[in-house]
Amino acid sequence: MVFVTGNEHKRREVREILGVELEAADLDIPEVQGIDPAEVAAAKALAAREALGFPEAYVLAEDSGVMVEAWNGFPGALTKWLLGSVGVEGLLGMLSGFEDRSARAVCVAAVVAPDGSVETFRGEVPGEISPEARGEGGFGYDPVFVPEWSARTYAELGEEKNKDSHRARAFRAMRGWLEEA
Amino acid sequence: MVFVTGNEHKRREVREILGVELEAADLDIPEVQGIDPAEVAAAKALAAREALGFPEAYVLAEDSGVMVEAWNGFPGALTKWLLGSVGVEGLLGMLSGFEDRSARAVCVAAVVAPDGSVETFRGEVPGEISPEARGEGGFGYDPVFVPEWSARTYAELGEEKNKDSHRARAFRAMRGWLEEA
Numbered sequence: 001m002v003f004v005t006g007n008e009h010k011r012r013e014v015r016e017i018l019g020v021e022l023e024a025a026d027l028d029i030p031e032v033q034g035i036d037p038a039e040v041a042a043a044k045a046l047a048a049r050e051a052l053g054f055p056e057a058y059v060l061a062e063d064s065g066v067m068v069e070a071w072n073g074f075p076g077a078l079t080k081w082l083l084g085s086v087g088v089e090g091l092l093g094m095l096s097g098f099e100d101r102s103a104r105a106v107c108v109a110a111v112v113a114p115d116g117s118v119e120t121f122r123g124e125v126p127g128e129i130s131p132e133a134r135g136e137g138g139f140g141y142d143p144v145f146v147p148e149w150s151a152r153t154y155a156e157l158g159e160e161k162n163k164d165s166h167r168a169r170a171f172r173a174m175r176g177w178l179e180e181a
Numbered sequence: 182m183v184f185v186t187g188n189e190h191k192r193r194e195v196r197e198i199l200g201v202e203l204e205a206a207d208l209d210i211p212e213v214q215g216i217d218p219a220e221v222a223a224a225k226a227l228a229a230r231e232a233l234g235f236p237e238a239y240v241l242a243e244d245s246g247v248m249v250e251a252w253n254g255f256p257g258a259l260t261k262w263l264l265g266s267v268g269v270e271g272l273l274g275m276l277s278g279f280e281d282r283s284a285r286a287v288c289v290a291a292v293v294a295p296d297g298s299v300e301t302f303r304g305e306v307p308g309e310i311s312p313e314a315r316g317e318g319g320f321g322y323d324p325v326f327v328p329e330w331s332a333r334t335y336a337e338l339g340e341e342k343n344k345d346s347h348r349a350r351a352f353r354a355m356r357g358w359l360e361e362a
Contacts, residue, residue, distance in 0.1 A: 030214070030224065032214065033258075033262060035266060073266060074262065074263060075262075077214075081216055085252055085255035086252050086253060093279060094276075094278065
């Protein structure tokens with residue numbers, strides 16, 4: 001199985017959850033526009049399979065983001081562009097006029113089989129956007145996302161986040177599928 | 182010249198500005214993620230040229246969006262996803278916590294020549310986001326964008342908008358290039 005990622009830490013985390021060998025492919029695949037990480041991850045896995053010359057292997061890609069309920073799921077897969085423009089302080093400013101602060105951290109793993117068929121596995125963690133940024137660990141929206149299973153932000157949780165994160169949930173769902181196959 | 186659009190009204194408007202024959206190609210090209218319409222338009226034109234089988238013609242695509250200064254240009258080319266999720270009322274709510282309401286309407290026309298070289302032409306209209314939606318005409322952010330050359334929103338301006346819109350400015354810049362070539 002080939003995992004499209006340039007992040008060695010992520011490759012190890014996913015290999016540990018899946019319990020299979022994972023070859024990392026650090027490809028520069030342009031991501032398609034969309035809110036749902038499932039569409040973006042599936043397009044990424046299909047484009048990577050083509051870039052790799054249609055190998056006789058499973059090609060795995062993932063995409064993630066935070067879906068804000070008051071914004072009907074926005075920014076989702078576009079989270080990195082919002083944060084790249086305004087940072088977490090900007091996100092807090094944009095949400096300041098909304099009462100409902102609930103949100104979901106979402107990750108989708110997409111696998112393309114050698115025959116071209118695509119399977120997606122979704123991991124969601126409901127939670128809320130904190131009133132202010134807290135914690136030194138993590139990246140992206142980690143300092144402002146409080147999963148429902150804790151009172152701390154993802155950034156405050158540090159490594160503990162990985163035990164039951166949206167990414168862990170997506171790849172655990174995928175492990176169940178692997179075990180059945 | 183082939184113009185990648187499914188919008189006959191837009192094709193006519195652009196043909197009128199450019200003064201050349203334009204064949205419309207209604208292709209379903211997935212747009213790449215990005216804030217700058219120039220990157221998205223160029224990628225669209227290149228992908229369309231490939232989808233059309235590398236014709237001996239110029240391939241033209243455009244992309245546009247509103248760049249909010251307080252958000253460092255966000256959402257730009259991603260405007261349609263923000264509006265598709267929250268509408269103009271949501272955009273106003275997200276901006277309610279920011280004092281600076283200045284924004285730019287931006288359009289970029291990208292042309293790929295038969296030899297594969299790309300030219301981009303940018304049209305920008307500075308202005309601001311109005312406190313509330315006004316006007317029945319237009320679409321997208323038209324009801325909340327007030328160009329600096331008027332006190333009315335794009336939606337209130339109706340057809341008058343086209344006289345000096347971001348799109349008109351981009352294609353006028355392109356016409357200058359065509360006349361020189």
